[in-house]
Amino acid sequence: xxxxxxxxxGVIVVAAAARSRAAARRVDTWTCGIAPKPxxxxxxxxxxxxxxxxxxxxxxxxxxxxxxxxxGTAFPSSIRxxxxxxxxxxxxxxxxxxxxxxSGADVARKLQGGAIQLYVAYIVIxxxxxxxxxR
Amino acid sequence: xxxxxxATTVFLTQLQLVTFLVFAPFLAATIRITKARLQSRRGPxxxxxxRDLAKWWGKLPxxxxxxxxxxxxxxxxxxxxxxxxxxxxxxxAARAPLAGWGDLLVVVGLFATARFAIALAALDSxxxxxxxxxxxxxxxxxxxxxxxxxxxxGVAVAAGSTDLGTISAFGIIHGVGLLGPAHLLAAAAFGxxxxxxxxxxxxxxxxxxxxxxxxxxGMLLEASGRSLATLVFASELKLVVLAALFSAAFFPFGxxxxxxxxxxxxxxVVGLGKMLVIGQGxxxxxxxxxxxxxxxMPDFLGLASLLALTxxxxxxxxx
Numbered sequence: 325x326x327x328x329x330x331x332x333x334g335v336i337v338v339a340a341a342a343r344s345r346a347a348a349r350r351v352d353t354w355t356c357g358i359a360p361k362p363x364x365x366x367x368x369x370x371x372x373x374x375x376x377x378x379x380x381x382x383x384x385x386x387x388x389x390x391x392x393x394x395x396g397t398a399f400p401s402s403i404r405x406x407x408x409x410x411x412x413x414x415x416x417x418x419x420x421x422x423x424x425x426x427s428g429a430d431v432a433r434k435l436q437g438g439a440i441q442l443y444v445a446y447i448v449i450x451x452x453x454x455x456x457x458x459r
Numbered sequence: 460x461x462x463x464x465x466a467t468t469v470f471l472t473q474l475q476l477v478t479f480l481v482f483a484p485f486l487a488a489t490i491r492i493t494k495a496r497l498q499s500r501r502g503p504x505x506x507x508x509x510r511d512l513a514k515w516w517g518k519l520p521x522x523x524x525x526x527x528x529x530x531x532x533x534x535x536x537x538x539x540x541x542x543x544x545x546x547x548x549x550x551x552a553a554r555a556p557l558a559g560w561g562d563l564l565v566v567v568g569l570f571a572t573a574r575f576a577i578a579l580a581a582l583d584s585x586x587x588x589x590x591x592x593x594x595x596x597x598x599x600x601x602x603x604x605x606x607x608x609x610x611x612x613g614v615a616v617a618a619g620s621t622d623l624g625t626i627s628a629f630g631i632i633h634g635v636g637l638l639g640p641a642h643l644l645a646a647a648a649f650g651x652x653x654x655x656x657x658x659x660x661x662x663x664x665x666x667x668x669x670x671x672x673x674x675x676x677g678m679l680l681e682a683s684g685r686s687l688a689t690l691v692f693a694s695e696l697k698l699v700v701l702a703a704l705f706s707a708a709f710f711p712f713g714x715x716x717x718x719x720x721x722x723x724x725x726x727x728v729v730g731l732g733k734m735l736v737i738g739q740g741x742x743x744x745x746x747x748x749x750x751x752x753x754x755x756m757p758d759f760l761g762l763a764s765l766l767a768l769t770x771x772x773x774x775x776x777x778x
Contacts, residue, residue, distance in 0.1 A: 348521060364586070365586075366590025374595055379757075
């Protein structure tokens with residue numbers, strides 16, 4: 325609590341000192357001479373780009389950039405961007421496990437067809453196998 | 460807490476506050492001067508950082524139309540967090556001025572708080588440069604933080620406490636015997652973290668304004684006037700606090716163990732001397748190696764985590 329208080333007091337003192345001058349001059353953000361647009365801002369995806377690059381072995385990021393040009397020029401008419409990461413737990417562990425479980429259940433359903441004769445056959449085969457093994 | 464304890468706390472807090480705040484721009488100046496000399500330049504005078512701060516403090520600020528209260532209050536918030544961290548780290552004595560108010564994990568948390576504030580402020584103006592610097596800084600610190608915490612965990616395990624004063628006192632009692640392999644590995648890891656946290660080569664170039672490479676500077680681009688002065692001063696102070704944390708945790712020799720004028724004065728001089736040595740080390744690295752690509756950061760900072768983890772492993776498995 326005391327610590328929070330100390331931080332709060334420091335912030336108030338410095339903020340008050342920093343605001344004691346006349347109001348700031350307000351201008352557009354410098355964007356290299358172009359009028360600034362909201363699209364220039366960093367999005368959540370671009371913000372996390374370095375992390376995706378650093379951990380690319382784990383995240384395996386994928387990206388696709390498709391550019392269409394105005395015919396005969398170097399000016400793009402449309403740019404499509406798609407990016408995706410591999411979700412380690414979901415794509416590499418949970419989905420394969422789920423697939424394995426389903427195919428295992430498929431096999432089990434074929435074995436357990438519901439015909440009593442089939443079950444008797446299984447028992448006969450099992451008994452024979454045991455007799456041979458225990459001989 | 461007895462009366463003399465309160466008096467000690469008040470005295471050490473005042474002493475540390477004044478010396479650290481006054482010393483921070485000086486340390487930045489010595490680094491710049493050495494770097495310039497090593498590059499055959501004359502370099503700025505010792506007073507240049509003070510003059511810069513005074514100049515910015517006196518200027519009328521220019522704010523972005525897009526920015527709001529976050530950019531306005533974040534610099535003060537950042538400085539507040541760093542100053543608080545400064546008072547939780549032992550300086551002249553083997554006891555933090557605000558001992559008992561927070562341990563090393565609180566100091567690490569306050570650094571993270573300060574970074575959060577400046578990262579938000581950089582985004583507030585809506586400039587791509589601010590976003591770029593902010594995004595890179597946060598990513599780099601995400602890699603550096605494990606090294607920082609693991610290196611400090613090593614000394615905390617040895618001392619049996621996360622209280623920095625206890626760690627310092629433990630180090631002083633053990634003397635040179637403290638400097639075993641585990642200790643030195645953790646110290647090396649912490650050294651790498653200091654480089655990354657304060658934006659020196661090969662992680663960041665503290666003097667660049669080239670948009671492709673800047674990390675910390677990118678976050679300051681839209682700041683001006685008193686906001687800029689506050690942010691730059693907070694960064695200079697952060698180096699002082701990290702250097703103090705480094706000496707308190709790894710090389711606490713010279714710090715006063717008793718509260719008498721003589722030992723405290725000696726501890727203060729030795730402490731500031733150690734900071735100057737750390738600063739000269741940073742300047743030497745700055746002047747002699749090239750900046751690495753940002754893609755090399757996982758290797759460089761992974762090395763810090765690995766060294767710290769090895770040190771911690773040695774400490775736990777072979778006590």
